[in-house]
């Protein structure tokens with residue numbers, strides 16, 4: 001899937017898949033997403049940019065059935081929290097099979113998801129999402 005990212009610097013697609021771009025604090029070793037110029041936990045400056053793990057586990061989820069203001073993508077879509085092995089929880093869209101309810105704790109992987117159309121280029125507007133590791137949706 002190609003398209004225009006909703007915002008630069010949040011994720012990247014490589015041959016290995018989609019990874020979120022976070023950073024790791026040089027003082028307290030905490031990871032965070034998205035990247036910031038300071039550790040949001042301890043306040044130390046200049047955290048190290050890192051690629052976060054492309055897989056995690058589902059921590060919580062729900063269906064969004066009504067489009068939020070300004071959103072012109074499809075509904076319903078999944079929404080929830082995925083816990084990454086680095087110890088942080090990421091609030092995220094979820095690409096799910098509408099006939100298969102996910103299970104908290106199940107393995108998830110980062111994918112790209114079309115969330116609308118870029119008004120300037122007319123190309124797909126894409127963002128990161130997470131999908132069940134054993135599913136083929138979202139590729």
Ligand SMILES: [Zn+2]
Nearest residue numbers: 025028039042
């Ligand atoms: Zn820190």
